[in-house]
Amino acid sequence: MNFSPGVCPGTRQRLRLAVCTAILAACSSLAQSPQPTPGKPVAYVVDLSAPEQHLVDVQILLPAGAAQRELQLPVWNALYQIRDFAQFVNWVHAKDRSGSPLPIRELDKSRWEIQGAANGAIVEYQIYVDSPGPFGAQLNPHHAFFNLAQILMYPVDARAAASNVCFRHIPEGWHIATPLTPAPEGEFSAPSYDRLVDSPVEIGDFQESDFDEAGGHFRVIVDADPADYDMAKIAAALHKIVFAAITWMNDRPFDTYTFIYHFPRGPAGGGMEHACSTAIDLNADSLKRSLDALTGVTAHEFFHLWNVKRIRPQTLEPVDYTKENYTRALWFSEGVTSTAEDTIELRAGLLDEKHYLDQLSEEITELERRPAHLTQSAEESSLDAWLEGNAYYRRPERSISYYNKGELLGVMLDLQVREASHGRASLREVLQWMNANYARKNRFFNDSEGVREAAEAVSHADLGSFFTKYVAGTEEIPWDDFFRTVGLHVQAVANNVPDAGFIASRNFDGPMSVAAVTPAGAAEQAGLQVGDTILELQGKPAGQESRQALSELSSGDTLTVKVHSHRAGDRELKWKVGSRQEISYEIRDLDQVTSAQRDRRAAWLKGEAQGAPATSRIAPAESAPTGANAIGVNQE
């Protein structure tokens, strides 16, 4: 969540055991006699010697500076949610360079003040980390994964200063993978705290496969049971995704990009974007069935390297780690990233027209079924992201999803720009314009106004009413008006569908909880209550798979659910699935599709404008792929 313009570290160094040994040596000597030196960067030493206890000891070596300094641990990172990482800090101490204690006192729950630090100081604290997944920080006997903002405090007067981090007491056989630049002394360096903490770190016995594509170097790190995945298949899909995205944007603002994957057996699902890397968790069973979830989330997180990491709303800059950062732009930064995800998959040959239109139909159905689509705008949903941790907020009558409506707005904006420009511009030109005029000029954009500026610049049309009605407002989107331009329309279809009698929701990769129960329905009669945590569904751990499991039920089936509540502890409940009438929305061909509509649709599905010389918009010559390098994975 931290932005620094410019390119990613251009390192192609591979961290091998030799380097890790050097880190151990360097860290060990630092640890024994840490000596802050004036003018030096802020240095962090992260000790992994207690994986069973999930305890990390951190030392911060502050260079000489003001006598009175403040240290802040972020209250949020990775998710737009206040998570107060300070709750896990067991204790904090400070000392001077000779080891004599320095006074340190707590100013608020996440900030401390030290005195007597003029000649430098050493701050030490212990923090508990056992939060799995791409939005967490975890140390256990299997591995360590860190979003560093969750464990590293920063000196408030030196957040912009260069930072180093090293890891010590790494269990034998573990390696380090991170997009950070390895420094000669075996540390990792970053030009600022923000860049440091935008670099996830995996330490363990992982598998790695590297490849080159479109002029860039790519590292693929997988921490999972090798029986659960096929590295060659994953790398082949990544080749296609990165090539499709880079050529679509006609830009590659990095030399090296790192993918970090975990495939746990239990509930998992999610990805976290960073400027030069991503961390993604997927359930191992779902991965065995299909690569679809992996390619979708990977295309989404990879596209974020432009949209949100570089094409970035002003309202998220500078990041305020001490409180909520309110932005109206998540419908664009997240939702339109999902629009781009589909376009990348279409261009990569990983998604076809039928499945794409089916997916869009489901997105329309999801939005239309939430009564809150008439009361909460896409901008308000963005502002309210900070409420998503609360089950009531996630109820259909209270909120919409900025992912869901934002993705659809991305599609509608694409079609609107095409119509206004007679096919000469598209969402691709909007995104490229924003990349050229904001990201590459180190400017941030003015939330929805900035998107409108870009869309109007490439379409030469006034798009004010689009933004007023559908982005800032809650008017029903007239789907047919947009889809007619590509020979499609949206049909409402009433079906009798199985009804489990409740609605459940999850907060990202958190537990699934019951958000609503149909009054007097079978689920309520069986004892299910709003707020119950669903542990298992049909004998399987509740997680990303559960939605699929629920969709496969027929009326009359017996549903078995294991739930937990504070009142009644763990219980197993059973009831018969009922049925109810439900409206679905399906995107279908118009009866008569004209050739103009057909041409527009073909260009739309390619993510390209019409009549533009295709070759001039695609990759730089040196990065044109060949069939061979699209599948020629360099496995090491």
Ligand SMILES: [Zn+2]
């Ligand atoms: Zn995202």
